[in-house]
Amino acid sequence: MTMKRMCSALAALSAASFAIQAGAQESGPTVTISGFGTAALTSTDTNDAEFIRPNQASGVKKDWRTGVDSNFGIQATVKVNDMISFTGQGLVRKDAIDHYRAQAAWAFAKFKINDDFSVRVGRMGAPIYMISDFRNVGYANTMLRPPAEVYRQVTLDSFDGVDLLYQHSFGDTALSVQLGTGRADVDQPAQNIEFRKMLLLHVVAENGPFTLRFGRAQADFSVVDNPTLTGLVTTLRTVGLGSVANMMPLNDVKGTFTSVGGTMDWKNVVLQAEYAMRRTDTLIVHDTNSWYAMAGYRFGKVLPYYYHGSIKQKSDRSVAGLPTTGPLAPLGAGVNNLAKAALQTSDAIGVRWDFYKSLALKVQVDHIKPKDGPGAFINTKPGFNESVNVYAVALDFVF
């Protein structure tokens, strides 16, 4: 055992014994209010399609708009004593419903069992991605927005349930593990998704400037309130294409999302990357592999960065044996459309400038190339398949 480790161990021991004393002489609940937000303007160089963040019902074209990248969050934590605290966070942004609205991002009670373990109950951030928990907090991130190639694969922010948090330092390496279970209902623009029997694992190891992260999320999900889709499945069965209908179950479909990621912030070099695999048992939610990598260099308060994001579909992009002629041809085309994941690549350059305390200004330009379809753009003109430049200016703040 090194001297250093012995010191930490001793410090840990002594602090643990003092925690009990401190708990005994508590001084009533304390309330902390904090907030974050982003005021942003976004536009593109086309009027043929709308650029959105994942799960938004409308986006931007050539006219500058605030809706895509702006948000405002406020959080209150009531610390009852050293063991129990309550946290609530409200978030205002544009999402599946096409106007700014407030959502209860999370509301949970946290019980600290000891210095290593805590249990939380309530509505909590779902740790699907590396930056899931703070992806809405622009100030906490280098990039202006999370790369869509990865971050649109599971449009889920929070879940209702319980999780166990474990935090421990092994020498210079800090390990944190989050294991959660519960359920979630997610509004999407034309349907809702119900996630049940969720199991979420999030493991982060930090050592000095390096962070490594592994995540695994699984759930049984159902697509609800989508009459077009249920209608299609019924039609397929009536016209004798039951085998095709069987390929697209809408209820209790098993889905998994596995991802690894890492960050480095060393000697002014800032790196961040993630690789993710989505797998499901239904044709309409495609199997995909997606990734992004970002590199930046810090010149004092100015941090220019570049990232590349990409996605590949692993499941078939069309279904064999569908009718291509005759009266059923449109049906076949419809099914084949559903089988196609939105493919695209992004190259973005941006700069973050910490020009004043608690304020950061960001400018980012994305060059997005859709592949074999319209990519992640919405309300596209028929046949749209062009590259688009997306421009954004954002002011991030925390208080």
Added chain:
Amino acid sequence: MDKRIKPLLAAAMMCAALPALAAEIVVVVNPKNPASRMFSEQAAQFFLGKSTLFTPIEHTEGPLRNEFSQKVLGKDSAQVKAQWSKLVFTGKGTAPKEYGSSAEVKKAVAADVQAIGYIEKSAVDDSVKVILTVQ
């Protein structure tokens, strides 16, 4: 050289030399805390929210905090703030309380057995215990 520029230049040079003259910073804990010494890396864990064994007490933004952030945490204050906003807005941590002077930080550390703070060396007295001198 123009005579009017000379005093300006001298003043500028003094300003540039100031960091070297800055007050020596020490990390302090409550006298009841049995810890007797600590490494920079260990102290940094508390001020970056990576360990919750001790409760960090911060200074409001200013030269002292900047120097501590640079020397002990290896980051500038904006980076430290960004790090804390990750913890705060995920409900995983509470940002340190901030005080405007070494005297106030000292008072807060003296009042809480779990607290850890940093102050100018000249402000040290019996109410706190020094466990690290910032180099």
